[in-house]
Amino acid sequence: MTFDDLFLEGVQDIYDAEKQLTKALPKMAKAATSPELRAAFEKHLTETQGQVTRLEKVFECLGEKAKAKKCAAMKGLVEEGQEMIDSGADGDVLDAGLIAAAQKVEHYEISTYGTLRTWARHDGNAECEPPLRDPAGGESDRRSAHRPGGIQRQR
Numbered sequence: 001m002t003f004d005d006l007f008l009e010g011v012q013d014i015y016d017a018e019k020q021l022t023k024a025l026p027k028m029a030k031a032a033t034s035p036e037l038r039a040a041f042e043k044h045l046t047e048t049q050g051q052v053t054r055l056e057k058v059f060e061c062l063g064e065k066a067k068a069k070k071c072a073a074m075k076g077l078v079e080e081g082q083e084m085i086d087s088g089a090d091g092d093v094l095d096a097g098l099i100a101a102a103q104k105v106e107h108y109e110i111s112t113y114g115t116l117r118t119w120a121r122h123d124g125n126a127e128c129e130p131p132l133r134d135p136a137g138g139e140s141d142r143r144s145a146h147r148p149g150g151i152q153r154q155r
């Protein structure tokens with residue numbers, strides 16, 4: 001495996017992860033008790049859809065076909081979110097559990113995009129790095145998570 005292969009597999013992994021998230025976030029939004037938390041999940045969904053589009057630009061830049069490689073980590077994180085939904089918890093307790101699950105997801109995204117941006121810059125793919133940034137300042141370009149945990153702190 002070359003470094004280029006490793007980078008491409010990383011992009012394929014997060015592409016799959018974002019696609020899994022576009023299916024999971026509506027379920028989390030539906031389960032959320034607080035309207036603010038529901039709105040935060042809906043906003044995250046819109047951002048996630050934008051990230052799928054940006055990742056397609058990265059594939060295009062690399063001259064590769066957009067292809068997803070199963071992201072086992074996101075599968076597990078999404079399962080944990082679903083376990084919370086199925087737990088029977090409700091109200092603030094359910095919301096706290098959903099926020100915790102969402103923050104684990106965000107941290108996976110933050111670390112993955114951070115690594116991919118570094119690899120793009122150092123592996124002769126610098127021109128493919130900009131779509132790995134998030135112009136809206138969403139989680140793909142953030143150093144630490146502020147949302148939806150921010151909602152918890154406001155309450």
Ligand SMILES: [Fe+2]
Nearest residue numbers: 013071072073
């Ligand atoms: Fe992954």
